[in-house]
Amino acid sequence: MPWEFSEKNKEKAKEILSHYPSNYKQSAVIPLLDLAQQQHGGWLPVSAMNAVAKVIEVAPIRVYEVATFYSMFNRAKVGKYHLLVCGTTPCMIRGSRDIEDALLKHLGVKRNEVTKDGMFSVGEMECMGSCVNAPMIAVADYSNGSEGYTYNYYEDLTPERVVEIVEMFRKGEIPPVGTQNKKRIMSGPEDGNTSLLSDPKPPPCRDLNAC
Ligand code: FES
Incomplete structure (x- = not known):
């Protein structure tokens, strides 16, 4: 499958590369894979990884190693959401299994399957840093290409609320x-609040003029 960055994304790729020294282009592998994934509707065919390898001037295997290591990169089709x-x-x-069960049952898919209309897929991720608001999901929205791509968190979920969220996206x-x-x-x-109910006192300061 022939694949190359769109004209707009070629400009973005240039901008990304400008953040790195010219002899360390390979450091841009993750943001460029991310851009390629957004452009390709949420997943990375081999030809997209090859295009990234060409931009950063490394052997394709160096890019495959990164794309297959991080679970944020998808190697098979995903839904628009x-x-x-x-x-x-x-x-x-806090009930993430119930959240996943509600999603799979409502959408009629197994984990990592895409719904027949191509709208939704359900995957699993490890801690995304919102444990204080557990349980939570992240939604990668590929419905508007790389220009309109968003990645948002929905937290303090219940099985009922997560189904409502899906229907809002639909x-x-x-x-x-x-x-x-x-x-x-x-x-x-x-x-x-149950603590820190008033402004904290500033740290004591030495009065240098008094010395
Ligand atoms: S454990 Fe789910 S966000 Fe940390």
């Missing part, structure tokens, strides 16, 4: 990102 359920311990304790709506618990503000506790 790729739903990644966090499966690490804090999210698991209608072309963008669900509010972050916590889905209306009683919380971002990562704050449900019933207001």
